[in-house]
Amino acid sequence: MRAVRWHGAGDVRVEDVPPPPLPGPGEVRVRVAWCGLCGTDVHEYRFGPVHVPVRPHPVTGRSAPLTMGHEISGWIESAGPGVTAPAEGDLVALNALLPCGACRPCARGDVQLCLILGHLGQSADGGLADLLTVPASMAVPAPPGMSPELAALAEPFAVAMRAVRHAGRPAGMPCVVIGAGTIGLAAALILDADGNGVTVLDIAKERIRHAAGLGLAALEVTEARAAGIQAPVVIECSGAASAGDAAVRFAEPGGVVVIVGLPGGPSTLDLADVALREIRIIGSMSHLADADMTPAMEILAAHGERAGRIVTARVALAETVSHGLDVLVGPGRDRHAKILVRVHADR
Numbered sequence: 317m318r319a320v321r322w323h324g325a326g327d328v329r330v331e332d333v334p335p336p337p338l339p340g341p342g343e344v345r346v347r348v349a350w351c352g353l354c355g356t357d358v359h360e361y362r363f364g365p366v367h368v369p370v371r372p373h374p375v376t377g378r379s380a381p382l383t384m385g386h387e388i389s390g391w392i393e394s395a396g397p398g399v400t401a402p403a404e405g406d407l408v409a410l411n412a413l414l415p416c417g418a419c420r421p422c423a424r425g426d427v428q429l430c431l432i433l434g435h436l437g438q439s440a441d442g443g444l445a446d447l448l449t450v451p452a453s454m455a456v457p458a459p460p461g462m463s464p465e466l467a468a469l470a471e472p473f474a475v476a477m478r479a480v481r482h483a484g485r486p487a488g489m490p491c492v493v494i495g496a497g498t499i500g501l502a503a504a505l506i507l508d509a510d511g512n513g514v515t516v517l518d519i520a521k522e523r524i525r526h527a528a529g530l531g532l533a534a535l536e537v538t539e540a541r542a543a544g545i546q547a548p549v550v551i552e553c554s555g556a557a558s559a560g561d562a563a564v565r566f567a568e569p570g571g572v573v574v575i576v577g578l579p580g581g582p583s584t585l586d587l588a589d590v591a592l593r594e595i596r597i598i599g600s601m602s603h604l605a606d607a608d609m610t611p612a613m614e615i616l617a618a619h620g621e622r623a624g625r626i627v628t629a630r631v632a633l634a635e636t637v638s639h640g641l642d643v644l645v646g647p648g649r650d651r652h653a654k655i656l657v658r659v660h661a662d663r
C-alpha cells in the first residue's frame with residue numbers, strides 16, 4: 317500500500333509498504349479517507365526528529381521510519397474479534413493518542429498527560445496511508461450525514477474544543493483568539509457558535525483575511541492593542557514567543573488565558589500583572605475522545621459549511637510533500653490554514 321513516511325528532517329517519502337495486519341481482538345482496520353497536515357507534521361519535516369522516536373517508543377515499540385498523519389477520517393474496513401462498534405463501513409474520525417494506561421495521569425483519566433504518551437503519526441504509523449490498524453476505542457463515529465472531509469477536521473476541532481472547555485465553554489461573552497491558523501479558527505468558530513463575541517488576532521494579513529472570510533471579526537495584533545481591546549476569555553493559539561505576554565495583556569481583570577500554541581522556547585510574562593489583575597493562565601494539551609472530540613463533532617455537524625472553509629487546499633496522497641509539506645514551509649504558507657490530503661475519495 318501507499319504510505320507517506322518520515323525518514324529524517326527534509327526526508328519524507330511516499331513509499332510502497334506492506335499493509336498493516338488484519339485487526340486483532342478489539343482492533344479495527346481503517347481505510348483512510350482524508351488526513352490533515354498539521355503544524356507538528358511541518359515541524360517534524362523541517363526540524364525532526366522532534367517527537368518521532370529514534371529509539372523504540374515505550375508505548376508503541378516503534379521508531380523511525382514511520383507513517384505520518386494524525387488528523388484522520390476513514391471507514392472501518394474490517395473489525396477484529398469482539399468488536400461490536402463501530403461496524404464495517406462506518407465513517408469514523410480517529411483519536412490520535414496512544415497513552416500507556418498505567419501512569420498516574422492515565423489512572424485518573426488524563427490520558428493526554430500520559431508520562432510516556434505516544435501519538436499516531438509520530439510514535440506509531442499514522443493516517444497518510446491507504447490503511448491503518450488501531451484499537452477500536454480510538455475510532456469515534458461521525459454523526460450521520462457528515463462528509464469524510466469534515467470528519468478529518470474532528471481532531472483539530474477537538475484540540476480547539478478542549479481549549480474552549482478550559483475557558484469554561486463560555487456563552488455570550490467577549491472572547492479574543494490569538495492566531496488565525498487552523499486551531500485558532502476552529503476555537504473562534506466554536507466560540508462564535510456558542511454565541512460569544514469573538515475577535516481573532518494575527519500578524520499576517522492573509523490569515524486575517526481568511527478569518528474575516530469566515531465571518532469572524534479579525535484584526536492585526538497591533539490594531540487590537542491600539543484599540544485597547546480586553547476580554548474575559550483569551551485563547552492563545554499562535555505559538556509566537558511573545559504571545560503569552562500579549563495574551564495576558566488582552567485579558568481583562570479576572571480573565572482567563574488558555575495557552576494552546578507552542579512557542580519554540582521560554583516566554584516572558586509580567587507576573588506582577590498576572591497577580592494584581594488575577595489573571596488565570598491554563599495550559600491545554602491535545603484532546604480527549606469523549607470529552608472533547610464528541611462535542612467537537614457536534615459543532616462540525618451543525619456548522620459544517622463554515623468549518624469546511626478552514627480548508628485551503630486539497631492534495632492527492634502522492635503530492636503530500638510537493639503540494640503539502642513544501643507549501644507549508646515555503647513563502648506562501650500564510651495563505652494556508654488546513655491542507656487536507658485525499659487518500660480515498662470513497663469507501
Ligand SMILES: [Zn+2]
Binds near residue numbers: 354355386387472
Ligand atoms: Zn495536529
Ligand SMILES: [Zn+2]
Binds near residue numbers: 415430
Ligand atoms: Zn500513561
